[in-house]
Amino acid sequence: MNGMIKRETMGAQLSSLLRGAILSGEFEPGEAVTETALAVRFGVSRGPMREAMRHLIDEGLLITVPYTGTRVLQLTSADIDDIYSMRICLEIFAFEQIWERRDDSFHVALRARHAALTEAIDAGDDIRSIDAELDLHGLVYETCGNGILLSSWSGIRARLQLYWAAHHRAHGITGPKRESHDDYVRFALGDSCERMKDEIRDHMSRGLDKTMAFVSSVEV
Amino acid sequence: MNGMIKRETMGAQLSSLLRGAILSGEFEPGEAVTETALAVRFGVSRGPMREAMRHLIDEGLLITVPYTGTRVLQLTSADIDDIYSMRICLEIFAFEQIWERRDDSFHVALRARHAALTEAIDAGDDIRSIDAELDLHGLVYETCGNGILLSSWSGIRARLQLYWAAHHRAHGITGPKRESHDDYVRFALGDSCERMKDEIRDHMSRGLDKTMAFVSSVEV
DNA sequence: CCTGTAATGATTGTAGACAATCTACATCCA
DNA sequence: TGGATGTAGATTGTCTACAATCATTACAGG
Missing domain, CATH: 1.10.10.10 (Winged helix-like DNA-binding domain superfamily/Winged helix DNA-binding domain)
Structure with missing residues (x-):
């Protein structure tokens, strides 16, 4: 050293x-x-x-x-519920904040992170896929430039990563699917903020369902 | 000791x-x-x-x-802007979460904190008034029982308190007005969640305007 | 007069020893 | 037997001394 x-x-x-x-x-x-x-x-x-x-x-x-x-930290299913409802709230807020000032660099960065996610999934590396998925979602928070918002997201991100990774090891839960974020990216770069907000709600709802299906079958 | x-x-x-x-x-x-x-x-x-x-x-x-x-920490007016937009987002979220399960204890606690705020204002104690106002707003966050939400609020609360108290001393800015939270409490205990959400937006808008009026006249 | 540089003081960073507290288990007495 | 009580080990909490780093200032050279 x-x-x-x-x-x-x-x-x-x-x-x-x-x-x-x-x-x-x-x-x-x-x-x-x-x-x-x-x-x-x-x-x-x-x-x-x-x-x-x-x-x-x-x-x-x-x-x-x-x-x-x-x-x-050991999260309960109630915690996961809280986290997902917060995610919806914050991610919609973040997109509202940046919607009118999305620029080329945002487009490029979003597509780059989406490509990184797809690559990780294709490589079959679940841990890296989880990381890449959270990086993808993180872009909108970073773009906002709002310190409090970013630190809230950091807390959420760490907990989600901990939870998913643990369940991946314990119960062989798979990482994100290859096409899971196609709509997310398309609408994030699209014309309708309202449509994007709906997509976020749908996306989170699917994610929570997938997570909870494993939890309820295992929890003590 | x-x-x-x-x-x-x-x-x-x-x-x-x-x-x-x-x-x-x-x-x-x-x-x-x-x-x-x-x-x-x-x-x-x-x-x-x-x-x-x-x-x-x-x-x-x-x-x-x-x-x-x-x-x-020394906050800029941009920080205050970020904080207020976050407040709107989080407080609306918090009321949505608890709206259907507001009970007697919530009513009692909200009125108690409102009374404490009024009492502090009547006593002419601006510092305590600031504290009481933030306590009043804090109830809905505490009632949610969502850890991440509560810690986000804690960060916001500390920054606001720091900022207001500093400006109070530096520029003789006054504390909250006696009737400033009458509507907030009434609608929070009322029947329409949508009406409450509008009140939050109005309330924050007024608060931000009041704060910013002082900032812009002073800032370097 | 400006510029680069080396000494100096202030501040935080790190280490290791010791104290306070908690948990679990053994012990003793009714 | 059962419960209170003491005792041992483990873990974190606290203190003191020392090292590393940074900002400032004085100073020499151009």
Whole structure:
């Protein structure tokens, strides 16, 4: 680690690493994670490790109890319901905000992310497909340039990714289908904002149904 | 401090104290705050103090640059614009969610908070009035029981409170008017959700106008 | 007078040791 | 037997000292 230049602080790098480890399933939802163990795992002291963990706690990916322990977030079906209704609300809001000022760069970026998603699906890489799908949906939030909106989306995104990835591993749930976002992209680049809003509602409804079908068959 | 039992960790208590100090204007927006100074100020070590600051950083109330310094958030008029459009979006969403399951306890709580607001206004306490107004609006978010929604509201609330309080001190801007929320409460307890949604839009529009009138006359 | 550069002070970042608290289990006594 | 109680281990919480980084300023050279 000597020759490395680092403009970012250790804690910041660690929180990215830890988030990646959690989302990639290295730690299961509900599993306990300890400061010392993670510090050893990443080869750092408890200080920066603790700081990274607090960041993920604020982000909502970890749950902690004082003096007792820290665990990976475990979402219930009610949580997923809440998240999907929020997604509809926020994504419609985001499209309303940017609708009149969509430009070429938005078109290009949207098609690029759609292509990346299709490519990941064709490659059969479910984990990357999940990531690409969330990147696709993320564009409209980024384009808004609204800080609060973006941070709300980040929280939603992290939870969804955690949930989908966990269920993918546990129950062999498949990633997104190849044509699942064709309409989404077409209407997002189309002429009618109202039509796009309907598409968002339909899209989310389908996504929630697909997710819930697995949940209800498994949940305790 | 001997006989005191404390179930909360120092860091958690400190973040509340620091948030209060910032919102009450002890530190101006844009002002630098250092870990050591605050640690001395609250009579603790840098560790927990730092933790509390990181929490407010994640919350958005503080801005930090690695190895350099930390400052109190300074909002622009564009930020306020974003915040108000988000408020409309989220508060309408919140009322849609709870509309059919409003019960007696909701009525009672809403009237209680409205009474608290009126009382604060009558007392001429602008700072407390701001707090009471945000408490009043907060009820619908709390009633939803949607974690993501609530945390989004928390971020908005903190920023608004910071902004209003700062302008109150700087330019003698007055707190909310006595009758400003009569319609809000009446329609919130009324029969038409659509009517309530219109009221939210009007209410926010008036609030934004009032806020912006001061901003544009002052901003650099 | 301007410019580049090196010292200096301030601030945050990191490390390791120690204290406080919680959970679970064993123990003791009615 | 059953419940209260103490005890051990684990985990997080806190403190102090030290290192890394950055902004500023003084200063030398052109």
